[in-house]
Amino acid sequence: MGVPSILENRQQSIVFKGRKKQEIRCETDSEAGCVSQRACVYCGARVVLNPVADALHLVHGPIGCASYTWDIRGSLNSGADLYRNSFSTDLKEQDIIFGGEKKLTAALDELIPQFQPPLVFVYSTCVVGVIGDDLDAVCKAASLRYGIPVKPVQSSGFIGSKSAGYRAACDVLFQLIEPPQPLEKDTKRFRLNYLGDFNLAGEAWIIRSYLERIGVTVNVVFTGDSRYEQIRGAANADLNIIQCAGSMHYLAGKLQEAYGIPCLSVSFLGLDDTAETLRAIARHFNDPSISEQAEALIAEESARVMPAILKYKSRLQGKKAAVYVGGGFKAISLIKQFREIGMEVVMIGTQTGRKEEYEKMDSLVNEGAVILDDANPAELERFMLEQGADLLVGGVKERPLAYKLGVAFVDHNHDRKHPLSGYAGAVNFAAEVYSTLGSPVWQAVQGGVRHGRV
Amino acid sequence: MLDATPKKLAERTSGSMINPAKTCQPIGAMYAALGIHRCLPHSHGSQGCCSYHRMHLTRHFRDPVMASTSSFTEGASVFGGGANLKTAIKNVFEIYDPDIMAVHTTCLSETIGDDVPTIIRQAEVPEGKVVFHANTPSYQGSHITGFSNMTKAMVTYFAESQLAEKEERVNIIPGFINPGDMREIKRITAAMQIPFTLFPDTSGVVDSPMTGSFQMYPRGGVTLPELKKTGDAKLTIALGRFASSDAAETLEKKCKVRAATLRTPIGIKATDAFVMALRGAFAVEVPRELEEERGQLVDIMTDTHFHFHGKRVAVFGDPDIVAAMTEFLLSLGMKPIHVLTGTPGGALGSGMAGFEGEVKEMLSAAGISGNVKSAGDLFTLHQWIKNEPVDLLIGNTYGKFIAKAEDIPFVRLGFPVLDRSVHSYLPVVGYRGAMRLIEMISGALLDRQDRDAADEDFELVM
Numbered sequence: 042m043g044v045p046s047i048l049e050n051r052q053q054s055i056v057f058k059g060r061k062k063q064e065i066r067c068e069t070d071s072e073a074g075c076v077s078q079r080a081c082v083y084c085g086a087r088v089v090l091n092p093v094a095d096a097l098h099l100v101h102g103p104i105g106c107a108s109y110t111w112d113i114r115g116s117l118n119s120g121a122d123l124y125r126n127s128f129s130t131d132l133k134e135q136d137i138i139f140g141g142e143k144k145l146t147a148a149l150d151e152l153i154p155q156f157q158p159p160l161v162f163v164y165s166t167c168v169v170g171v172i173g174d175d176l177d178a179v180c181k182a183a184s185l186r187y188g189i190p191v192k193p194v195q196s197s198g199f200i201g202s203k204s205a206g207y208r209a210a211c212d213v214l215f216q217l218i219e220p221p222q223p224l225e226k227d228t229k230r231f232r233l234n235y236l237g238d239f240n241l242a243g244e245a246w247i248i249r250s251y252l253e254r255i256g257v258t259v260n261v262v263f264t265g266d267s268r269y270e271q272i273r274g275a276a277n278a279d280l281n282i283i284q285c286a287g288s289m290h291y292l293a294g295k296l297q298e299a300y301g302i303p304c305l306s307v308s309f310l311g312l313d314d315t316a317e318t319l320r321a322i323a324r325h326f327n328d329p330s331i332s333e334q335a336e337a338l339i340a341e342e343s344a345r346v347m348p349a350i351l352k353y354k355s356r357l358q359g360k361k362a363a364v365y366v367g368g369g370f371k372a373i374s375l376i377k378q379f380r381e382i383g384m385e386v387v388m389i390g391t392q393t394g395r396k397e398e399y400e401k402m403d404s405l406v407n408e409g410a411v412i413l414d415d416a417n418p419a420e421l422e423r424f425m426l427e428q429g430a431d432l433l434v435g436g437v438k439e440r441p442l443a444y445k446l447g448v449a450f451v452d453h454n455h456d457r458k459h460p461l462s463g464y465a466g467a468v469n470f471a472a473e474v475y476s477t478l479g480s481p482v483w484q485a486v487q488g489g490v491r492h493g494r495v
Numbered sequence: 496m497l498d499a500t501p502k503k504l505a506e507r508t509s510g511s512m513i514n515p516a517k518t519c520q521p522i523g524a525m526y527a528a529l530g531i532h533r534c535l536p537h538s539h540g541s542q543g544c545c546s547y548h549r550m551h552l553t554r555h556f557r558d559p560v561m562a563s564t565s566s567f568t569e570g571a572s573v574f575g576g577g578a579n580l581k582t583a584i585k586n587v588f589e590i591y592d593p594d595i596m597a598v599h600t601t602c603l604s605e606t607i608g609d610d611v612p613t614i615i616r617q618a619e620v621p622e623g624k625v626v627f628h629a630n631t632p633s634y635q636g637s638h639i640t641g642f643s644n645m646t647k648a649m650v651t652y653f654a655e656s657q658l659a660e661k662e663e664r665v666n667i668i669p670g671f672i673n674p675g676d677m678r679e680i681k682r683i684t685a686a687m688q689i690p691f692t693l694f695p696d697t698s699g700v701v702d703s704p705m706t707g708s709f710q711m712y713p714r715g716g717v718t719l720p721e722l723k724k725t726g727d728a729k730l731t732i733a734l735g736r737f738a739s740s741d742a743a744e745t746l747e748k749k750c751k752v753r754a755a756t757l758r759t760p761i762g763i764k765a766t767d768a769f770v771m772a773l774r775g776a777f778a779v780e781v782p783r784e785l786e787e788e789r790g791q792l793v794d795i796m797t798d799t800h801f802h803f804h805g806k807r808v809a810v811f812g813d814p815d816i817v818a819a820m821t822e823f824l825l826s827l828g829m830k831p832i833h834v835l836t837g838t839p840g841g842a843l844g845s846g847m848a849g850f851e852g853e854v855k856e857m858l859s860a861a862g863i864s865g866n867v868k869s870a871g872d873l874f875t876l877h878q879w880i881k882n883e884p885v886d887l888l889i890g891n892t893y894g895k896f897i898a899k900a901e902d903i904p905f906v907r908l909g910f911p912v913l914d915r916s917v918h919s920y921l922p923v924v925g926y927r928g929a930m931r932l933i934e935m936i937s938g939a940l941l942d943r944q945d946r947d948a949a950d951e952d953f954e955l956v957m
Binding site for chain 1: 507510522540559
């Protein structure tokens with residue numbers, strides 16, 4: 042098809058850096074009839090909670106919502122793996138007519154004795170929100186019967202966007218957290234919660250090892266490879282660091298309000314951001330030994346990976362990248378990370394970025410770069426081509442689109458195959474970018490036997 | 496690792512699913528609608544549904560999957576989704592310019608009771624463009640039911656009987672199979688020189704070639720004029736009772752086109768039945784090309800039968816594919832002792848015998864007693880396997896959890912396959928598809944034998 046037209050209502054969601062001053066429209070509902078890349082409230086809640094490894098995740102609704110989210114996150118675990126099974130009440134027509142509470146109760150009575158989980162999440166889906174099942178009552182009763190927390194997650198798909206699902210998940214996590222154990226006076230402990238890492242490809246493990254090396258203990262990761270016991274004790278920390286701000290800002294706010302735990306927004310994507318994050322943590326704890334160890338780690342790890350990064354940089358210099366990811370935090374880091382390997386971001390967009398994040402992106406990209414919110418495939422195609430992007434960074438739905446255009450691709454979402462965090466991740470990222478841009482398969486794209494071009 | 500399934504069988508009465516072997520109607524409807532040329536599927540529900548379906552189909556086909564959504568919000572759920580759908584129709588034609596928009600419902604829009612045909616009638620549809628719909632409540636049936644309902648809607652909306660005499664042409668309804676399979680069915684029919692209409696036809700849509708440009712509407716798909724003419728064909732062959740019969744029977748009632756339901760042509764018997772049905776109805780000779788392929792298949796079956804004979808197999812997936820595969824396994828001398836589908840046995844009032852009855856009949860004719868279940872889940876299948884182990888597991892990607900836990904060779908077949916590529920391009924139907932299946936099965940079994948062989952038992956020639 043030719044260059045697709047841009048729907049009038051969408052024009053405010055697309056801005057060009059340097060052209061006439063215009064504020065991007067974001068954090069709004071999608072237009073009906075758009076081929077949106079966005080998902081729903083349930084999806085947001087599910088991706089945040091799914092990595093809680095020892096929980097039984099029961100999806101209350103017709104089968105689809107459970108099927109599509111069965112083990113999709115690529116969150117690794119160290120031992121407990123109940124979360125990798127898919128549980129559904131599989132609501133049928135009768136349940137829609139007469140209500141699904143009885144079936145939910147029966148499911149809980151069957152599943153809890155069978156699997157003996159320490160914690161159950163019950164996710165509400167669209168129809169459950171409409172037929173008005175009293176999830177709170179059913180869960181509370183089950184909780185009393187079995188002496189474990191059975192937590193309803195208010196995630197009916199239509200009650201908002203994916204971000205509303207993040208909040209629903211954070212609400213439930215917060216309910217699980219118990220007041221802190223009293224500390225003995227003058228105790229020095231450097232203990233933090235790491236929010237917004239889902240341990241994709243084992244990323245949280247890498248960050249945990251860095252923090253341990255500088256003398257900081259990770260109390261709990263929200264939610265990558267986490268367990269109920271760890272979540273309960275989340276208030277026993279002196280600091281929250283948040284990586285995926287989109288999903289976890291809300292929980293950090295609640296922890297600060299309730300228990301006075303301060304929080305820091307951080308990023309472990311790319312060399313500069315990783316170093317800056319480690320320094321910020323050290324500054325926060327204001328302890329010379331942590332600062333020293335952080336500097337030592339930064340020096341050692343940088344030295345270890347720099348030759349590889351420079352090698353890739355020399356080969357990637359001048360290439361152009363397009364980025365379309367879920368949240369704004371990742372988008373901002375990627376602009377910086379591409380610069381570290383010699384590349385410019387010429388198109389950047391997110392599904393659910395916030396206004397201040399878009400402002401930050403605007404301050405980072407070069408003149409002429411396009412910034413878009415909640416883009417559809419037609420817009421992605423148009424701007425990738427117009428901007429001459431050599432590479433797209435995105436998720437599962439964007440991959441084949443890029444390939445069809447002959448544009449290289451890196452998955453920075455659930456389908457990533459290597460950890461992309463920290464120093465090791467920076468090298469993996471550069472290697473992935475190089476391997477897709479440098480692949481000989483793109484040469485075959487230009488040919489065609491029909492016109493005698495091979 | 497990944498082994499939460501206990502061996503001990505306990506009665507399960509709650510109706511909940513553990514590790515499902517099905518998904519919901521709308522994704523089947525979306526896939527069927529992609530099989531119409533220049534058609535944009537539209538999901539009338541929350542954004543998440545559309546996003547999940549596109550994601551799942553994209554992972555299976557590794558091709559872009561386009562579909563729009565009504566993007567329900569809280570307001571729409573209270574006041575009805577009419578306004579959203581009307582806006583969507585306007586926007587879709589304005590920006591994406593399809594020829595046809597295929598609306599399917601979701602559990603949400605069904606539950607709030609949106610009257611989709613009326614909303615469509617009231618919407619502004621540009622001149623020359625078409626909007627049609629299928630009701631696909633997610634709380635009934637499975638993705639196969641959704642595929643069937645959307646295919647049936649193609650008949651109810653478009654098929655016309657215009658001629659006094661039926662034409663020498665066959666309609667073929669392929670069912671929920673891969674585009675590679677659809678290509679093979681078309682090749683076989685074309686080889687017999689019978690004019691045909693295959694609908695829906697996703698070949699050339701979700702297996703479209705790389706050209707260096709993105710085509711929102713690739714070349715493939717059945718066209719609207721072709722769908723209209725299905726009413727004038729003299730025969731409809733529905734391949735698979737669960738995915739295809741309903742549309743064929745509707746066409747018979749509407750336009751008096753004789754309907755014949757056959758198994759999905761997987762394996763030698765089912766392919767023979769397909770070829771013979773065409774030959775019988777159109778009085779054509781079976782070309783040498785197909786005769787030769789059949790002979791090659793039989794040759795391969797005899798060459799390799801000792802690899803398979805007596806091996807116990809568990810097979811699961813969609814009912815049409817699983818029933819046909821069970822038949823083929825029996826032809827190879829294998830023992831399908833666990834056979835399971837997630838799709839419920841048969842829609843009320845459809846007149847279809849249940850899946851369980853069909854499969855049990857085949858097994859008992861072969862003197863095999865086995866576990867057979869419709870509306871089952873993979874937890875049940877896993878328990879069966881723990882109690883009666885098998886030599887081979889056949890099914891979609893989700894089988895890999897069981898295969899790993901029990902250390903069983905695993906052949907991927909059906910939908911979805913999320914962890915391997917190329918499967919959607921190459922057929923498992925027809926004689927050549929059967930050869931491919933034998934290659935897949937024997938490869939899996941013999942690789943295992945090699946892996947496990949002690950040095951002194953490790954053989955060069957097998």
